[in-house]
Amino acid sequence: MMMGSEMLRGIRPATTAGSRDAYVTLVTNADYAMGATALARSIGLTGSHADIVVLFTCGVDAEALDPLVALGCRMVEVEHLPLSEDFNQRHARGNLHATAPFTKGRKPAFHSPLDNFCKLRLWQLIDYKACIFIDADAIVLKNIxxxxxxxEFSAAPNVYESLADFHRLNSGVFVAQPSLATFEAMLKTLDQPGVFWRRTDQTFLESFFPDWHGLPVFMNMLQYVWFNLPELWEWKNVSVLHYQYEKPWEIDHPKAAALKPLIDLWQAYYSGEGIPEIGALANPAKTEAA
Structure with missing residues (x-):
């Protein structure tokens, strides 16, 4: 069993906590730093007094992080988890995409599956009572x-194609309680001989917390709902908008035309200019009943 000080290795906070609660996100490259900038601004506009914590890996250029510092985020540098070489090989981008291809949408070139496991370092943030993790490719539209x-562990379902998917978890938004004991248990469970987490942290967390508590889809509204399940979309109800698969800062991605209203909204939050009244936005055209 590791001692408490050993379980705090791998994280380097730049400042002390300013609240007992925190929103947490993860930045592993300059692209996700852009996403986190829009996310942090969106959280600030909801009037929340919780800390906004950015976990970032050492490969992210300091210049890319400057906007997050300017927005008052608490910056915490994190190392990748101490995982075996076999584990890392199985979950490397090329191997994971070949073994468990993404057939519903396109993952951008900067997507690195192994980076996702750094989310688990949230449980090392023991100066917080509770944390809401939100992926950097999301924005918060109302106070949550x-x-x-x-x-713990509360998360929204992975619904974006079919209502049959309500039993599946999406790890883009979840509620957790930092604990070194939980973190240690995660490390022991994560890297077992031959184990393969096909959707990395998401599959692992669903397995680690089998009795997870379901949040409404509006707490993690996946962008593909816009054209796959438009009957679920009501702007007045959407609390968190999550741009899974293609990212709104990519230029001319394959779904850009279909998702233009959502991309325009993200751009407004990123720039901080022209942010509309969310409830006044037009909902997608509903699919006609057969």
Missing amino acids: DKLFDYP
Whole structure:
């Protein structure tokens, strides 16, 4: 069993905590730093007083992180988890995409599956009572501070193609309670001989927390709902908009035309200019019943 000080290795906070609760995101390259900038600005506009913590890996250029520092984020440098070479090989981008290809959408070139496991370092942030993790490719459209009082592990379902997917977890938004004991248990469970987590942290967390608590889809509205399940989309209800697969800062990606209203909204949050009244936005055209 590791001692407490050993379990805090691999994280280097630049400042002390300013709150007992925190929004947490992960930045592993300059692209996700752009995403996190829009995310941090969106959280700030909701009036939340919780800390905004950015976990970032050492390969991210300091210049890319400057906008996050300017927005008052608490910067915490993190190392990749101490995983075996076999584990790293199985989950490297080329091997993972070949073994478990993404057939529903396109992952951008800067997507590195192994980076996703750095999310687990959230459980080392023991100066916080509760954390809401949000992927850097998301924006928050209304105050969701009430989730800090929700139990661990709460997450929204991975619904974007079919209503049959409500039993599947999406790890783009979740509620957690930092704990070194939990983090140690995760490390022991994560890297077992031959194990393969086909959707990295998402599959692992669903397995580690089999009795996870479901949040409404509006707490993690996946962008593909816009054209696959438009009957679920009501702007007045959407709390978090998650740009899974193609990213809104990519130029002319394959779904750009279909997702233009969502891309325009992200661009407004990223620039901080022309942010519209969310409830006044037009909902997608509903699919006619057969």
